[in-house]
Amino acid sequence: MRLYPLLFLLLLVAGVLAVLVGSGDLADPELRDTFLKLRGYRLAAAFLAGAALAVGGVVVQGLFRNPLASPSVLGTTAGASFGGQVALLAYGVAGVGNAFVVPEMIVPIGCFLGALAALAVLLLFLRITQDLLALLLTGFVLSALFLSLSAFVTSMAQETWELGRAVVSFSLGSVSGTGPRQLAFALPLIGAALVACWAWGRPLDLLLSGEEEAQSLGANVGAVRWWSAIWVSVLVAGAVSVGGNVGFVGLVVPHMLRPFAGTKHQRLIPAAALAGGIFLVACDIIARVIPSRSEIPLGVVTGLIGAPLFLLLLIRLRRERAYA
Amino acid sequence: MRNGDGHAGLRARGVGVTLGGRPVLHDVDLEANPGEVLALLGPNGAGKSTLLKALAGLLPHEGRIEIDDVDVASLSPRARAKRISYVPQRSLLRSALSVEEVVALGRYVHGGSFGGMSKNDRDAIDHALDTAHADVLRDRIFTQLSVGEQQRVLLARALASDAPILLLDEPTASLDVGEGMAVLRLIRTLAERNHTLIVVLHDLADARSTTDRALLLTDGRVAEQGDTAAVVSSDPIRAVYGVKLIENARIGFEPDTEGTGTE
Numbered sequence: 239m240r241l242y243p244l245l246f247l248l249l250l251v252a253g254v255l256a257v258l259v260g261s262g263d264l265a266d267p268e269l270r271d272t273f274l275k276l277r278g279y280r281l282a283a284a285f286l287a288g289a290a291l292a293v294g295g296v297v298v299q300g301l302f303r304n305p306l307a308s309p310s311v312l313g314t315t316a317g318a319s320f321g322g323q324v325a326l327l328a329y330g331v332a333g334v335g336n337a338f339v340v341p342e343m344i345v346p347i348g349c350f351l352g353a354l355a356a357l358a359v360l361l362l363f364l365r366i367t368q369d370l371l372a373l374l375l376t377g378f379v380l381s382a383l384f385l386s387l388s389a390f391v392t393s394m395a396q397e398t399w400e401l402g403r404a405v406v407s408f409s410l411g412s413v414s415g416t417g418p419r420q421l422a423f424a425l426p427l428i429g430a431a432l433v434a435c436w437a438w439g440r441p442l443d444l445l446l447s448g449e450e451e452a453q454s455l456g457a458n459v460g461a462v463r464w465w466s467a468i469w470v471s472v473l474v475a476g477a478v479s480v481g482g483n484v485g486f487v488g489l490v491v492p493h494m495l496r497p498f499a500g501t502k503h504q505r506l507i508p509a510a511a512l513a514g515g516i517f518l519v520a521c522d523i524i525a526r527v528i529p530s531r532s533e534i535p536l537g538v539v540t541g542l543i544g545a546p547l548f549l550l551l552l553i554r555l556r557r558e559r560a561y562a
Numbered sequence: 563m564r565n566g567d568g569h570a571g572l573r574a575r576g577v578g579v580t581l582g583g584r585p586v587l588h589d590v591d592l593e594a595n596p597g598e599v600l601a602l603l604g605p606n607g608a609g610k611s612t613l614l615k616a617l618a619g620l621l622p623h624e625g626r627i628e629i630d631d632v633d634v635a636s637l638s639p640r641a642r643a644k645r646i647s648y649v650p651q652r653s654l655l656r657s658a659l660s661v662e663e664v665v666a667l668g669r670y671v672h673g674g675s676f677g678g679m680s681k682n683d684r685d686a687i688d689h690a691l692d693t694a695h696a697d698v699l700r701d702r703i704f705t706q707l708s709v710g711e712q713q714r715v716l717l718a719r720a721l722a723s724d725a726p727i728l729l730l731d732e733p734t735a736s737l738d739v740g741e742g743m744a745v746l747r748l749i750r751t752l753a754e755r756n757h758t759l760i761v762v763l764h765d766l767a768d769a770r771s772t773t774d775r776a777l778l779l780t781d782g783r784v785a786e787q788g789d790t791a792a793v794v795s796s797d798p799i800r801a802v803y804g805v806k807l808i809e810n811a812r813i814g815f816e817p818d819t820e821g822t823g824t825e
Contacts, residue, residue, distance in 0.1 A: 303656065440670055447667070448654035454618055455723070456643030456671040501657045 241498050245512045252519040256281040260526050261533075283416035283424075284522040284536070285515035287477040288487055290428045291315075292514020294473040295488020296506055297435050298357075300442045301466050302364070302373055306551055308488030309474045312373075313356045313380030315485065318471070318478040320384040321352020323391045323405050330401035342419040342479075345408070346427060349475035356380050357467040364463075411483025413522060413536060420480050428476035431469045432511055438466060439503030446501070484518070484537040486544020491517050493551065570645055570726040571595045571758055572617065576625035579609070579616050579782075586612050587782045589625070596726065599749055599759040601769040601790055604779035605802055610762045611651075613779065614729050617760065618648035629727065643671045646727045647720035651735055653704070653712065661699045661707070661715050665690055668722030686722050694718035694748060710741030717748065727758040734768060743816075746772045766803075770794050778802065 257277050264270050295308040302312075309315045325348025329341050363376050388409055395405040407415070435442075441462040444452040453459050477483075491514045492506065499509040521539040528534050572594045579587040587609045594600040602610045616623040619634050619642045627634040629645050637645070647668070655664065668690065669683045679687075691697045696714045699707060704715060713733055720728055733749070734742035749772055753759055763769045769776055769790055776793040778786040786798040793799065 300657075303654075440673070443659075443663075444667055444670055446655055446657045446659065450615070450620055451648075451650060451653060451655070453620055453639060454643060454646075454648035454650075455667055455719075456640040458639045496658070500663075501659050502663055 241509060242512075245509065245516065248516050249512065249519075252516050252523065253281060255523050256284070256519050259523050279416050279418060279421060280413050280522065281519060282421055283413040283480040284518045286421070286424055286428050287413065287480050287484070288491075288514040288516070288518025288521075289432065289511040290473040290477040290514070291484070291487035292491035292510040292517065293432055293435055293488075293507055294470045294477070295514075296492045296503065296510045297442065297466050297470050297473075298488070299492060300446055300503060301463060301470075302360070303446060303448065304373055305493070305555060306374055306489070306548065307377070308486065309353075309470065310381075310485035310487075311489060311548070312360060312377035313384060314353045314470065314474050315478060315483060316381045316384035316388070317356030318349040318353035318474045319409055319411070319483050320388045320391065321348040321350065321355070321475070322346075322478055323388055323395075323409055324348050324352070326405050326408060327391055327395050327401070330395065330398060330404070340419065341404075342417075342423050346423055346475050346479040349478045350471050352384070353471035353474040353478075354468065356384065357471055361463055361467055409483070410535065411478065411481050411537060413481040413518075414533065416481045424476040424480045427472055431472035431476065432507070434469045435466070435473070436504060436507045438462065438469070439507060442466065442503045481536075484521075484540045486540045486548065487514055487518055489551075490540070490544050490547055493547065570630050572646070572727050572760070573628045574617060574625065575628075577613070577616055577627060578624040579612050579621055580624075581612070581621075585782065587616065587623075590777075590779075590784055592777055592784075592787070594727070594758050594760050596756045596758050597753055598775065599753050599761060599773040601773035601776040602760060602762045602779065603766065603769055603776055603793070603799075604785075608779040608802075609782040610779055611731050612782075614648070614731050614760065614762055618646055618729050620648065640671050643723060643725065645725055646729060647723050647725035649713075649716050649720045649728065649730045649733060651731045651733075652709070653716055655704060658703050658705065661696060661702050661704055661718075662687065662691075664704045664715055665696075665718045665722050668719040671723050671725075686724060690718040690721035693721055693751070695744065708741075710737045710745075713737060713741070713745060714748075717745070721752075726756075728752065728760070730759065730761045732762050732764060735764060742768070766794050766799070 257274065258264070260273070260277060264273055291309060294314070298307045298309060298312060298314070299305055322345045325344045326341060329344055359380060360373065360376060363373070392405050392409060396402040441457045444455050444457040445459065445462060449459050491510055495506060495509050495513055499506045522536055525534045525536050525539045574590060574592045577587060577590040578585065590613060592600070602613060604610050612621065615621045617627060634642055665687050666679065666683070669679065669686060673680070673683060691700060694714045694717045696711070696718045699711055699715060704712065707715065717733070730749070733745050737745065746768060749759060749761060761773065763773070773790045775788060776790040777784060778793055778798055780802050785802065786793050786796050
């Protein structure tokens, strides 16, 4: 079966299930509209976040020439999450906001700056070493750093009860409470960055052969790297701001797709956007149907699928490189 | 004939390169003309590959490198790559791109960043694959090819850019006799099509059979420069390598046109 018809079919199935499945009773005529609306927002948030994170994964894997890279592995997601928290804190404490500035607006900006800071550190690090594992370790350290900084921000926010709650619930990340305003801000951001990544597909292809060859083939390597980092930061910021603070999507989806869509960026990126959206919507349905006292966080489901795959890829890669 | 339309020559004056605080090239002058193959010779560590990369605009350098009186340093990466194509000894590509996709990378200099391939692009790719005898490899995955096959694909990628100047870094290294000979013959063919070629070579006999002029580097300086036949039998060669030339002593091979070979 051709790739795109299959993806659209899967999207249709996932979309219908996402609207029908859940703890609310759709038979109740009074609540039906509310449930449908909430599930619609939730579906849209999961799809957007999944598309953004999957394409973010494709781009960083090309950018760092590292098949194990993804926004969560490299600490970009943690950076975005931290940035969003700082933005919330600034909004609450310093009173940045007024009638025209709402948290839905400044959180994505904070997320963007946090994500870009994390990627900038990695890009600077790339000048020192291009070693595969060193890069992953740096990402790990960045993740740990941003998580501890986040903990600090969370504790600072506890001075006000409402702000504390807002920061904690943001850092936990969930698409279940995403509202129309968050979606309205994230949609153009993610949409524009997806198109930009696709448009940068050819220079990203060149970078797969390393800096020197890319340069000799006419790529402006520095510009490609920094612009790609900016697009990825926008994607991750958009995903985190609608509650997609989840790991491994950017790792799992590109790897599932490459056998069917190939490695060329302009072919892989649209497919990854679709498949990433479907993947996260499906994970969200799983999170809803697994019986538990309260709903299982989305990140747990993606983690359970992503972490073993990461280890598998690591083993396979070490084996391949050892005999290369 | 689509390749080598530009008939561009390359000229370098006083080129020096410093890597990691250590000067590795001093004051190199050279000239390469259309229809001509220039060999860069010298022992390991003499600076041959460094010189080639500097000429390709891949390393910061002193001095001036010109293509038909245009300073290479003033060109954008894309404008430079349209004129000079650099073929590395081995590609660092590890991703599963097909041969056709790899050769298509050479067309980046002609297209916009956006969108797909034009008919012009596809023709150039076909022509480049054909010239480099890599047509049969078209749908194979690049990383799964032999070293010799990869070398032909890298040459095709360089040809696809239609750049008049080609810089090749040890194109025959780690190839077997047949593969190496096919690459050397291709180099001659390209010179006949009026390309300007600068080739780093290890084998003095290959240099003599394939190149017109030669430049001998030792310790980052030009020790000898001139017709390849003269350079190969010169005193500096004897001093540099500790060998002397014995005329007609080498066992020779030539391509077996009836064999399956690499054609």
